[in-house]
Amino acid sequence: MSPPALRVSDLSVSYGKAAILQQVSVEAGPGEVLALLGPSGSGKTTLLFAVAGFVALDTGTIEIGGTTVAGPGTHLPPERRDAAVVFQSYALWPHLSALETVAFPLRAAGERPEAARAEAARLLDAVGIGPLAGRRPAELSGGQQQRVGLARALARRAGLYLFDEPTAHLDAATREAIQAEIATRRAESGAAAVYATHDAGEALAVADRVALLRDGRIVQAGDPAEVYERPTDRWAAAITGPVSILTVHREDGNVLVGGVRSAASVPGGAEGSVTVAVRPDWAALGGDLPARVAAAWFRGPHSDVVLDTPAGRLSLRVEGRAGVRPGDPAGWSLHRVWPLPD
Amino acid sequence: MSTGRSSGADPAARRGRAAGLAVVVAALAAVVVFPLFDLLRSAGEAIGDGGVAALRSGGGEAVANSLWTSATATTVAVVVGVGGALLSERVGGRFTGALRVGMVLPLLVPPFVTALGWTRAYGPGGLLDDVAGVTLPGLSGGLGIVAATAAHVAPLVYLVTAAALSTRARPELEWAARASGAGPVGAFRRITLPLLAPAIGGGAALAFVASMNSFGIPAVLGIPAGFPTITTRIFQDLARSASNAAFARVVLLATVLLALVAVVVAATDVATRRADPIRPGASHEPARPPASRAPWARGLAWAYLGFTAGIPVLALALTGLTRAVGLPPSPDNWTLANYAEALRGDFVGPALRTLLLAAAAATAATALGLLLAAVSRRGASRGLATAATLTFAVPGSALAVAVLLAYGPWLRDTLTIILIAYLAKFWALGHRSAVGSIGSIDPDLLRAARASGAGPVTAARRVLLPLLRPAIGAAWLLVFLFGLHELTMSSLLYGPGTATLAVVTLNVQQLGDVTVTAALASILTLPGFVAAIPLLRRRNGRFG
Numbered sequence: 001m002s003p004p005a006l007r008v009s010d011l012s013v014s015y016g017k018a019a020i021l022q023q024v025s026v027e028a029g030p031g032e033v034l035a036l037l038g039p040s041g042s043g044k045t046t047l048l049f050a051v052a053g054f055v056a057l058d059t060g061t062i063e064i065g066g067t068t069v070a071g072p073g074t075h076l077p078p079e080r081r082d083a084a085v086v087f088q089s090y091a092l093w094p095h096l097s098a099l100e101t102v103a104f105p106l107r108a109a110g111e112r113p114e115a116a117r118a119e120a121a122r123l124l125d126a127v128g129i130g131p132l133a134g135r136r137p138a139e140l141s142g143g144q145q146q147r148v149g150l151a152r153a154l155a156r157r158a159g160l161y162l163f164d165e166p167t168a169h170l171d172a173a174t175r176e177a178i179q180a181e182i183a184t185r186r187a188e189s190g191a192a193a194v195y196a197t198h199d200a201g202e203a204l205a206v207a208d209r210v211a212l213l214r215d216g217r218i219v220q221a222g223d224p225a226e227v228y229e230r231p232t233d234r235w236a237a238a239i240t241g242p243v244s245i246l247t248v249h250r251e252d253g254n255v256l257v258g259g260v261r262s263a264a265s266v267p268g269g270a271e272g273s274v275t276v277a278v279r280p281d282w283a284a285l286g287g288d289l290p291a292r293v294a295a296a297w298f299r300g301p302h303s304d305v306v307l308d309t310p311a312g313r314l315s316l317r318v319e320g321r322a323g324v325r326p327g328d329p330a331g332w333s334l335h336r337v338w339p340l341p342d
Numbered sequence: 343m344s345t346g347r348s349s350g351a352d353p354a355a356r357r358g359r360a361a362g363l364a365v366v367v368a369a370l371a372a373v374v375v376f377p378l379f380d381l382l383r384s385a386g387e388a389i390g391d392g393g394v395a396a397l398r399s400g401g402g403e404a405v406a407n408s409l410w411t412s413a414t415a416t417t418v419a420v421v422v423g424v425g426g427a428l429l430s431e432r433v434g435g436r437f438t439g440a441l442r443v444g445m446v447l448p449l450l451v452p453p454f455v456t457a458l459g460w461t462r463a464y465g466p467g468g469l470l471d472d473v474a475g476v477t478l479p480g481l482s483g484g485l486g487i488v489a490a491t492a493a494h495v496a497p498l499v500y501l502v503t504a505a506a507l508s509t510r511a512r513p514e515l516e517w518a519a520r521a522s523g524a525g526p527v528g529a530f531r532r533i534t535l536p537l538l539a540p541a542i543g544g545g546a547a548l549a550f551v552a553s554m555n556s557f558g559i560p561a562v563l564g565i566p567a568g569f570p571t572i573t574t575r576i577f578q579d580l581a582r583s584a585s586n587a588a589f590a591r592v593v594l595l596a597t598v599l600l601a602l603v604a605v606v607v608a609a610t611d612v613a614t615r616r617a618d619p620i621r622p623g624a625s626h627e628p629a630r631p632p633a634s635r636a637p638w639a640r641g642l643a644w645a646y647l648g649f650t651a652g653i654p655v656l657a658l659a660l661t662g663l664t665r666a667v668g669l670p671p672s673p674d675n676w677t678l679a680n681y682a683e684a685l686r687g688d689f690v691g692p693a694l695r696t697l698l699l700a701a702a703a704a705t706a707a708t709a710l711g712l713l714l715a716a717v718s719r720r721g722a723s724r725g726l727a728t729a730a731t732l733t734f735a736v737p738g739s740a741l742a743v744a745v746l747l748a749y750g751p752w753l754r755d756t757l758t759i760i761l762i763a764y765l766a767k768f769w770a771l772g773h774r775s776a777v778g779s780i781g782s783i784d785p786d787l788l789r790a791a792r793a794s795g796a797g798p799v800t801a802a803r804r805v806l807l808p809l810l811r812p813a814i815g816a817a818w819l820l821v822f823l824f825g826l827h828e829l830t831m832s833s834l835l836y837g838p839g840t841a842t843l844a845v846v847t848l849n850v851q852q853l854g855d856v857t858v859t860a861a862l863a864s865i866l867t868l869p870g871f872v873a874a875i876p877l878l879r880r881r882n883g884r885f886g
Contacts, residue, residue: 079522
């Protein structure tokens with residue numbers, strides 16, 4: 001069995017007295033994409049930079065493709081780690097053209113100038129900016145700059161890609177295009193990747209595994225469906241997507257709202273009130289449960305409806321127009337909940 | 343800056359701007375253009391009157407000395423300044439702040455005080471001689487001038503390079519090269535060095551110009567050793583000779599100095615103009631943990647600071663406290679008599695005069711700088727701003743000779759003529775600071791004030807002024823400090839009853855009274871440090 005593409009064990013990093021990362025352990029299998037999901041300041045970038053070799057560790061070890069690159073007594077420099085980086089700020093060299101930039105890693109790997117330039121041109125074509133090969137960063141838009149950044153990383157031909165919020169500085173339309181480009185090229189290369197982002201949708205879409213990072217600690221890790229459907233606490237529930245927190249009544253494993261029995265159930269026998277997470281797709285308009293409409297927003301393909309229920313405020317999503325107005329009484333149904341610790 | 347602050351269609355604003363522009367142009371013409379024009383005209387006459395022969399005899403040696411000491415000092419300063427910048431910005435880790443302050447601190451000591459300190463620390467009978475029997479050979483003369491000048495101008499190279507390292511050659515660009523497979527040397531050579539080159543070139547030009555213009559250091563280390571430079575030759579010819587030939591030589595030397603500096607400034611401008619623009623928006627990076635921690639970096643920086651400024655200033659202070667030269671600076675030889683002597687009636691007048699001149703120059707330079715920044719927005723008036731900044735590169739010696747030629751017939755031996763020279767030299771400082779702070783204010787802030795119902799005056803008073811106040815204060819303090827320390831122009835323009843404290847200190851030193859000189863120099867340096875505390879605090883963390 002081949003070793004994991006990345007294994008981070010018990011990693012701690014501090015800056016002065018401030019602990020940035022504490023006992024972080026994560027793993028990405030061969031060809032797997034690991035998403036690091038967390039708010040800004042949670043340590044995502046530091047974790048990526050520690051893997052890349054830009055940041056020194058206090059404790060812990062980092063293995064890339066089975067090779068220990070950092071640990072007690074070991075600190076391989078970035079150029080000797082089998083990893084390529086795509087930066088949030090693009091980090092393009094202002095004095096080099098797109099072609100020279102992408103040829104840089106190839107030249108560093110020892111390729112002859114002509115071969116490096118030919119390969120760089122091919123990579124720029126692949127990411128869709130072949131005609132802009134002669135331009136310098138200042139003459140490129142943000143999306144074009146990040147395509148150059150991606151091509152540069154691809155040119156490294158590494159076994160592991162590190163994406164540090166690569167779409168954070170892009171507008172919504174460009175973000176989706178770049179996201180798709182990255183996913184396609186990464187999949188073609190067959191290499192594993194770590195993808196840092198603060199956007200739940202992005203993390204769930206690109207990743208095979210998601211690790212939730214909060215204040216330098218891993219709060220939860222699992223596959224995308226798992227972290228979406230079974231968050232460990234309120235914070236994990238909120239960072240992984242839209243969610244409502246309700247206080248419901250449990251009786252024989254069934255969930256009751258305002259004394260009315262719903263289709264949802266929670267494990268456990270004891271009778272009493274339970275805090276649960278409800279995703280917008282776990283509830284629907286129409287049913288026996290009582291509520292009053294607090295707000296309804298038509299968003300084109302769907303509408304977001306906010307209900308005031310006896311269990312708390314609930315957001316749900318309906319296709320097309322909702323057909324309800326604030327103040328209306330509304331019946332609703334609940335088919336799934338996930339219990340959270342109080 | 344693509345959108346103007348006030349709308350061009352507003353006739354009142356346009357009239358106000360035109361009036362401001364007129365004031366600025368008149369002031370620039372009076373304090374800079376007219377005197378320099380007079381200098382060039384006099385130089386032409388001097389050539390006709392056989393001044394070239396006068397320049398050859400004695401002048402040639404001074405020019406050659408200035409050139410080689412400046413070139414050598416610049417080379418040393420580039421090595422120290424660039425090395426220091428790499429140390430503080432790349433290796434320093436959490437010591438970066440301390441390293442930055444340490445590298446810049448020597449700027450706060452007036453150059454001639456540094457030179458005095460070096461003689462008291464490393465010269466014969468100096469502190470190191472007393473303690474360990476060690477002296478630096480060649481301190482009096484060319485080599486000493488090179489060393490002290492390099493220490494004094496290295497912070498200029500450092501500041502420019504450190505700023506470029508955090509804005510142009512950002513660490514991330516080097517990391518990207520490392521992550522692309524380049525080794526540390528390759529990443530530095532192919533990425534960091536090309537990006538730094540314009541800054542290093544600019545810093546070297548600054549250092550060279552400052553070295554050429556420097557008067558205090560060669561005055562202290564060169565004049566006693568019979569080692570003339572352009573600036574000290576001008577001083578000696580002007581102060582100690584009344585012959586026409588000597589005056590012709592003064593005018594020609596001032597012109598030669600001006601021309602040499604102008605050539606360097608112009609060449610640098612051409613060479614660094616084609617710099618790749620940094621894309622705005624991509625440059626504001628969050629602070630990142632450092633790649634390495636190096637306590638030795640701090641040790642090295644403090645050792646450097648101690649050698650170039652700390653020990654010399656200490657030696658000077660101790661000399662000021664010692665009863666007589668030749669006695670070891672131990673407590674039983676301490677006395678306050680030198681300070682009492684320095685604070686006697688003879689020196690109170692110069693001290694008050696210095697404070698008055700510095701305060702007046704600071705106020706006028708800040709006001710003019712603000713006015714210029716306010717009226718120069720686009721097109722032609724931008725050129726005016728460049729011109730004002732260029733005047734800062736004009737050698738103080740040349741400027742003083744020019745002002746003397748232009749206004750000497752009416753204002754010789756007055757404080758006014760010294761103030762004119764100060765203003766000509768220093769208003770660029772006030773201006774640059776004002777431009778920086780006005781430029782950093784988002785025009786939307788003023789628009790928001792207007793949209794909230796404030797008139798133009800209220801908007802300026804309630805929004806613009808509070809935001810500008812720290813920068814105005816800092817600019818004032820900076821010019822005040824330069825005014826306190828000014829020696830080059832004051833020493834050429836003073837007359838009976840208008841000597842400043844720096845001039846008096848130089849005169850006492852040239853008369854050979856070492857202990858009183860040391861006491862005076864200490865007194866002169868102290869307010870600089872006090873005044874600089876808010877400057878340093880304000881810039882704590884980031885320079886440039």
